[in-house]
Amino acid sequence: MLNTEPNIAAPDDFYEALLAIHQDLLPAQSRLVDAKLILLLSNHIGDPEVLRQAMAKAREGIVPAGQDAILAARA
Amino acid sequence: MQVDYQALRFDYRRCADQSAAVPARHPVIVVGAGPVGLATAIDLAQQGQRVLLLDDDEALSHGSRAICFAKRTLEVFDRLGCGERMVEKGVTWNLGRVFHREEPVYGFNLLPEGGHQRPAFVNLQQYYLEGFLLDRAQALPEIEIRWRSRVTAVAQADDGVTLTVETPEGEYRLLADYLVAADGSRSPIRRALGLESRGRTFRDRFLIADVRMEADFPAERWFWFDPPFHRNQSVLLHQQPDGVWRIDFQLGWDADPVAERQPDKVIPRVRALLGPDVPFELEWVSIYTFSCLRMERFRHGRVLFAGDSAHGVSPFGARGANSGVQDAENLAWKLALVLRGAAPDSLLDSYDAERVAAADENILNSTRSTDFITPKNEASRAFRDATLALARDCAFARRLVNSGRLSLPSTYAASPLNTPDAEAFAGAMVPGAPALDAxxxxxxxxxxxxxxxxxxxxxxxxxxxxxxxxxxxxxxxxxxxxxxxxxxxxxxxxxxxxxxxxxxxxxxxxxxxxxxxxxxxxxxxxxxxxxxxxxxxxxxxxxxxxxxxxxxxxxx
The missing domain is CATH 3.40.30.10 (Glutaredoxin)
Incomplete structure (x- = not known):
């Protein structure tokens, strides 16, 4: 079960550290750092149900405004 | 003596059916003398079933095309009486290696245990594979092959299928109790029946350069992400028999498919990989895009679709030809029993159920590999790059790197033909699984x-x-x-x-x-x-x- 109650002892310290790893980075560099962070934390959590709930929560309320680079195929 | 299977030409020969007053009736007609059609015909013939095999061409595969044949496929060919030649001629391999930029990221062994006759894979040009299958088919008196015989129309009734066959001497008609359409990804039979294969096309282009050279790469599958010799794209290297190497370059969607196949464009790409001093000659060049798609059903009455006509995948994972051969082995025994009156026609519905599920498994694996190799949006690319970067020193990330999940046979776990276990068993040999060797x-x-x-x-x-x-x-x-x-x-x-x-x-x-x-x-x-x-x-x-x-x- 995904825990959305406070679980970080020093929230301001955490938030500052999270921003600090992005200092002076270009958007593409930040994107890479975030992606690595997500992968590392996901592996640490491991539980597929918790990961699924977290992904659903993150995606909640966002309406797609782009399009993937795939095409419908018919033969 | 070495046979140049690519150069063989098969003569059109007039047959009695062309002069028949009423269309001649055949129990089963297989259309397409590729790996799937040949395997189907041989398997049927081995069960004592007479088969007519039609092919619109007069030659085997042009170019090396499918080259990676998986352990299970070799085992099928062993049963069909021609596996040994394929393994003897083919390049045996079990290991894959993945590189990111200059660095090796990880290696994998596809057959980490002993006690199996066949290796994880052999690489063999498709024309050899088809040639060996053809040699086997021609030794079976139950099989008749008609070359330059193009099926131009198909009509289906309750009691059979009528085909119109076009030859150099004009058209004639045939009747079949059952028709196997192994006529490839553009399947004229699928079109003739107004049916479709549907799915997704990925916006990417790839160049296959098969080169002949002396090289000391090992007999392994090597895959590079963003290598120094082909920046921002991927490259795949495979060894084939006769000193031929398959190099597969990712080009991106914007590449010009006509210009990119010209030697003046291809040669510098190959030279960038090999270095300036390695002599080589181009054997075969092809540009391709790919789709993951399938027909909704593989059985339509008395017409059964097998191989590329029924489903298509990306090449990463070698799941195209291998799954087609598994279609053939699944279909042949059922068709033979039905034609002999030893099983009801409804047994053929299980071909549809089992092989549609197998196609979905192959498409799922192939799509996941493609999503890794050809990122479809900005986030896909970021996660791909992050995974590769972490893979150098984090074991968990190596498991996420996906350069192709290589063909494994499907277990028909949900098949209606299975009798569920009544007692406890451990291990892989569950009902529906292909038998393991020992x-x-x-x-x-x-x-x-x-x-x-x-x-x-x-x-x-x-x-x-x-x-x-x-x-x-x-x-x-x-x-x-x-x-x-x-x-x-x-x-x-x-x-x-x-x-x-x-x-x-x-x-x-x-x-x-x-x-x-x-x-x-x-x-x-x-x-x-x-x-x-x-x-x-x-x-x-x-x-x-x-x-x-x-x-x-x-x-x-």
């Missing part, structure tokens, strides 16, 4: 278990002694019986049974017992395609009869 001692000495399974339903019985072999008794179909005993336990040594008696094999290294989680009394019923359909802890003729009826569609 070393055995047979009448002729060291041998392999799979050589004694299949082509007919087979009872595989494990015992501590050869004194009380299972007696299947009166069954609706001929069933082979194979008894596996511990080393030294076969009185008078292992022996091969004539039809109606039992073949006795010794479990040379104990691996058969281990892989089948067998104890004395354990009995498996295997289908003619070597898939498990039932198993028990003791031999019970009534249970065998019931399982056999279920596996032939005679009871639900």
């Amino acid at each position: 070393p055995v001692r047979a009448a002729g000495g060291a041998d392999w278990l799979l050589r004694y399974l299949g082509n007919a339903f087979t009872l595989l019985h494990f015992s501590d002694d050869a004194a009380s072999p299972p007696a299947p008794g009166d069954l609706p179909l001929p069933v082979r019986a194979v008894l596996v005993v511990p080393p030294g336990a076969a009185a008078g040594g292992p022996h091969e049974g004539v039809p109606g008696t039992v073949t006795v094999l010794e479990d040379a290294d104990g691996l058969a017992r281990q892989r089948y989680d067998a104890r004395p009394g354990t009995t498996y019923l295997l289908r003619p395609d070597q898939h498990v359909c039932a198993r028990w802890r003791r031999f019970d003729p009534a249970a065998v009869r019931a399982a056999l009826e279920r596996a032939t569609g005679k009871r639900a």
